[in-house]
Amino acid sequence: MSGSDSRPVIAVSGLHRGESPQPGGAVIESVRAELPEARLIGISYDLMETGLHSVGPDRVDAAYLFPYPGAGPKEFIDRLRFVHEQENIALIIPTLDSELANLIGLYRELDEMGIKVLVPSAASLAGREKPALAELGQSANVPVPRTYAAQSADVLARCALEIGYPCYVKGALYDAKLVHHEGELFAAFKAIYDVWGGPVLLQQAVFGEEFVVAGIGDGKGGIVAQCALRKLLRTRLGKAFGGVVIDNPDMAEEAARLIRALKWEGPFEIEFVQPLGGKRYLFEINPRFPAWISFPAKLGCNMPAWAACKALGMRLPELQPCPPGKMFLRHCEDIVTDISAVADMSIDLKTERRQIDVAAGRDGDREEGNARHE
Amino acid sequence: MKSSARSAGKTPAERDIPIQVFRERFVFNRRTGAFFTSSREGAFILEAAWRGLSREEIEKEVALKFGVSAAVAMSDTERFLLRLKEMHLLPEQMRAGK
Structure with a gap:
């Protein structure tokens, strides 16, 4: 085990708990409940991820800013090597769909570094992708809404005539828009294709x-x-x-x-x-x-x-x-933090958990001359 | 949250039914997660249906439980069962009219 046997270091991503909450905070809270000795560090992609500022049971002991997964596996592993040198990571628990392709591709390299990672096999992952869902449903005898994939809006519009409106236009990985007529379908196709690329999916809308x-x-x-x-x-x-x-x-x-x-x-x-x-x-x-x-x-x-x-x-x-x-x-609450915490993360690409002295507008550790930042 | 007294001391067969009634009026279906507040009579009839009682048996239990005549029990039971069927809340065999 990396880290020390008594204090494994576990890295978790997906720290934002806003309107579209990511699972990292819930994972951290759960692991900490069973392994209070573990050091839980955050893999962060954005300065404004709320989990960076939490002081509750979902808090991170430290967090590191990473390049977005879209930058590719090399960018990720370069940054990870640096973090691993600091932290001696034992395990990565990814919680974002977009990270998985990189991590599966890096599985062997991570293993050589002594880092375990919770990812499915590439074949399993591909078997549940949206374009493959109909085939999976058939083999498991579970009904799936009718779905078509296309690279052009014209083809998708013809498919919509068969499915009927309203229906969903979806990206292969992210985003879904309910459309009620051809005009909305074309607009949705463009919005999704421009951001996520093709294929774009058309899916029968099932409400219930x-x-x-x-x-x-x-x-x-x-x-x-x-x-x-x-x-x-x-x-x-x-x-x-x-x-x-x-x-x-x-x-x-x-x-x-x-x-x-x-x-x-x-x-x-x-x-x-x-x-x-x-x-x-x-x-x-x-x-x-x-x-x-x-x-x-x-x-x-x-x-x-x-x-x-x-x-x-x-x-x-x-x-x-x-x-x-x-x-x-779920009961939302407001976290009080300080702009200095964002500044530190922005400059250091890393944050350590500390108590923010909100009234004084600065963090307690610095007040005591104990800054732990690099 | 407290279950009704009726929920206590159930037989193994009764424990298998997915309907749970709280304070005689709040119904929770453990299989579907659906819940709603009903009249006492409605909740009683629904639970009886899930216990596998026939319509005639339910009518008798309704008459006994609420102290109403056989005719009132028959009419109330029919009305409630129809409503429950419309709402897809009855067990499969009763939905099929068996």
């Missing part, structure tokens, strides 16, 4: 109750643990801000068939949508823990900690089933 299953695949087709929710509160981006645990054997079986078909290893989140009185559709599979993963951890099903311990060869925590009827409701 939304369900999610978070879990860990064992890589052999089995599921180590899972928690299923019905979404109770959703943001306008469809993010769960509240949910209630359910015990639905049919949905659990569908999730099991999907994970079996993918031979998924590591964290996942499966999203379903079900119209009233209709069949349940697979909406998407996210290749990471969801932003609500600290909720089952608080019910005794600490999946991030289990995955971390498994990767690090440590004693595994017990995973309890999540009782139906348990609920979470």
Whole structure:
């Protein structure tokens, strides 16, 4: 194990907990609950990620600014080598879809550096991508909304005539826009293609109750643990801000068939949508823990900690089933910080956790002459 | 949150049903996550349906539980079951009219 045996260093990304919350904070909070001795460092891509400024249980012990994943694997590994020299990282838990291609490609290099990383295999990852979802649904016998991929808006518009409006125009990785007529379709295609490139997808719109299953695949087709929710509160981006645990054997079986078909290893989140009185559709599979993963951890099903311990060869925590009827409701609060913290991160590309003396407008460590910045 | 007294001391078969009633009026379906507030009669009939009782058996239990005549129990049960069916809240065998 890197770091020291008594204090493993675990790097986690996805620290922003805003309107579209990233899962990093929930992962950090969960791991810390089981491994209070671990040093949890943040992989950050933006100075304004809220997790950089948290002093709660989701706080980072330190964080480092990285180039955006789109810069490619070389940029990432160059920066990581520097951070590894400072921190002796034992494990990376990525929580952003956009990071996975880089990390899977760097798996061997990371292994040589002594760094474990929680990523699925390249084949598993590709098997749940949006363009491949229909084939996956067929092999696992789970209905999937009709989906077409195209490189041009004209082709997509012809497909829309078959699916019918309204329908979704989606990027292969990110972004989705509901369109009601051809004019909106062309505009949505352009907006998505200009940012994310092709192919752009057209998907049948299915409206109904939304369900999610978070879990860990064992890589052999089995599921180590899972928690299923019905979404109770959703943001306008469809993010769960509240949910209630359910015990639905049919949905659990569908999730099991999907994970079996993918031979998924590591964290996942499966999203379903079900119209009233209709069949349940697979909406998407996210290749990471969801932003609500600290909720089952608080019910005794600490999946991030289990995955971390498994990767690090440590004693595994017990995973309890999540009782139906348990609920979470996300409650936002304002973090008070200081512009000096942003300035430090901007200049040093690194931050260490410290108490900000807000009233004085400066941080307490500096006041004491204990600045820990490079 | 406290379950109704009726939820206590259930048989194994009853524990398998996904319907949970709180304070006789708040219904939670553990399988779908749906929940709503109902009249006492509605919640009672829904739970009875999920326990696998036939319409006739439910009518008898309604008459006994709420102290109403057989005719009132029959009428109320029919009305509630129709409404519950429209809302897709009944178990499969009862939705199919079995």
